[in-house]
Amino acid sequence: MEIPLLQSQDWAGLQDSLGEKYFIKKGSNFRYLAILKDTPLGNYLYLPYGPVSSDVSGFKEAIKSLFNLATENNSIFIRIEPQDQRFIKYFPKNTKKTKDLNPKETWVLDLKNELDDKLPQRLVRYHKNAAKNGIKIIKSNDPNDIEKLITLQKNLAKKKGINTFSEEYLKTELAQPFATLYLVEYDNQETGKNEIIAAGLVFDDKTTRYNLQGAQSDKGRRLHATGILTIQLIKDAKEIGLKSFDFWGIAPEGAPKNHPWMGFTEFKKTFKGEQINYAGTYDIVLRPAKYRFYQLIRKINRLRRKV
Numbered sequence: 001m002e003i004p005l006l007q008s009q010d011w012a013g014l015q016d017s018l019g020e021k022y023f024i025k026k027g028s029n030f031r032y033l034a035i036l037k038d039t040p041l042g043n044y045l046y047l048p049y050g051p052v053s054s055d056v057s058g059f060k061e062a063i064k065s066l067f068n069l070a071t072e073n074n075s076i077f078i079r080i081e082p083q084d085q086r087f088i089k090y091f092p093k094n095t096k097k098t099k100d101l102n103p104k105e106t107w108v109l110d111l112k113n114e115l116d117d118k119l120p121q122r123l124v125r126y127h128k129n130a131a132k133n134g135i136k137i138i139k140s141n142d143p144n145d146i147e148k149l150i151t152l153q154k155n156l157a158k159k160k161g162i163n164t165f166s167e168e169y170l171k172t173e174l175a176q177p178f179a180t181l182y183l184v185e186y187d188n189q190e191t192g193k194n195e196i197i198a199a200g201l202v203f204d205d206k207t208t209r210y211n212l213q214g215a216q217s218d219k220g221r222r223l224h225a226t227g228i229l230t231i232q233l234i235k236d237a238k239e240i241g242l243k244s245f246d247f248w249g250i251a252p253e254g255a256p257k258n259h260p261w262m263g264f265t266e267f268k269k270t271f272k273g274e275q276i277n278y279a280g281t282y283d284i285v286l287r288p289a290k291y292r293f294y295q296l297i298r299k300i301n302r303l304r305r306k307v
Contacts, residue, residue, distance in 0.1 A: 001053065001054045003052055021035070023036070044075050078283070126227055136186075146167065178204050186225075212248050
C-alpha cells in the first residue's frame with residue numbers, strides 16, 4: 001500500500017507547523033490522515049488524496065472509521081480524495097461531487113530508465129546553453145526566499161485571474177524537510193543586475209518529485225526559463241534516485257482551448273510521460289442543511305474573489 005505524500009507522516013508534520021488539528025488512523029488494510037477544518041458553520045474532515053487502501057474491503061473499513069471520527073467531532077461532512085477510481089462505486093449514498101482541490105488528472109514522467117528520448121530536445125538545448133546566456137539555477141531551503149516565488153506568482157495571478165497561497169503558508173511549506181525552492185537567476189548585462197526570472201517549489205517523497213508551484217516573468221518566458229528549470233528539476237530528481245516526476249495537474253480530457261490550464265498542459269505533454277487519473281474530490285454529507293448553507297457561502301466567496 002503506497003502512501004501518497006499528502007497522506008504521509010511528513011504531511012502531518014506540515015500540519016503541525018501550520019497549527020492544524022489532524023488525525024492519523026490505521027487499520028488492517030487502510031490508512032488515512034484527516035485534517036479538521038473549521039468554518040463559521042462548524043467543522044469538516046479533509047483527507048487530501050485519502051483515504052488510502054489497496055482493496056475495496058480496506059476502503060470500506062476506512063469509511064466506517066471516518067464516520068465514527070466525524071461523529072466524535074460533530075463534523076458537517078467528510079471531504080475525501082481517494083486516488084483509486086475503483087472506490088467510486090463504493091461511496092456512501094450521501095456522497096456529492098465537489099470542486100477538485102488536488103489534481104484529478106496529472107502527468108507523470110518515469111525516471112527509472114534513460115531520459116534522453118523522454119525530454120523535449122529543444123528544451124535540453126536551452127538548458128545546455130543556459131550558463132552561456134547568463135542563466136543560473138539556484139537551490140534554496142531558506143523560507144525567506146519564498147518572496148521571490150510569490151512576486152512572480154502575483155504578477156501571473158493578475159493576468160490569469162487565479163488565486164495564490166499566502167506568504168506564511170508557502171514559507172511554512174519550504175521549511176519542511178521534503179521541500180526545495182529552485183530559482184532561475186539571469187545576469188542582465190543591460191542593467192548590470194541579477195534578477196530572478198522564474199521559480200519553482202518542489203516536494204520529494206521516497207519515490208517521486210512533485211512539481212507543485214511555479215511562475216516566471218515575461219523576460220523568463222522569452223528566455224525559456226520554465227523549460228530550462230523543468231529540465232533541471234527532472235535531472236536532479238533522477239540523480240538523487242527518485243523513480244518518477246509528477247508535473248502536478250493537467251487540464252481534463254476534452255477541455256476547451258480556453259481552459260486556464262491548457263497552456264501548462266500542452267507544455268507538460270511535450271515530455272513523454274503518462275497521464276494518471278484519480279477519483280477526484282467528494283463530500284460525504286452528514287448534516288445536509290448546514291452543508292447546503294456551507295456550499296452557498298463557498299459559492300458567494302468564489303464569486304467575490306473573481307470580482
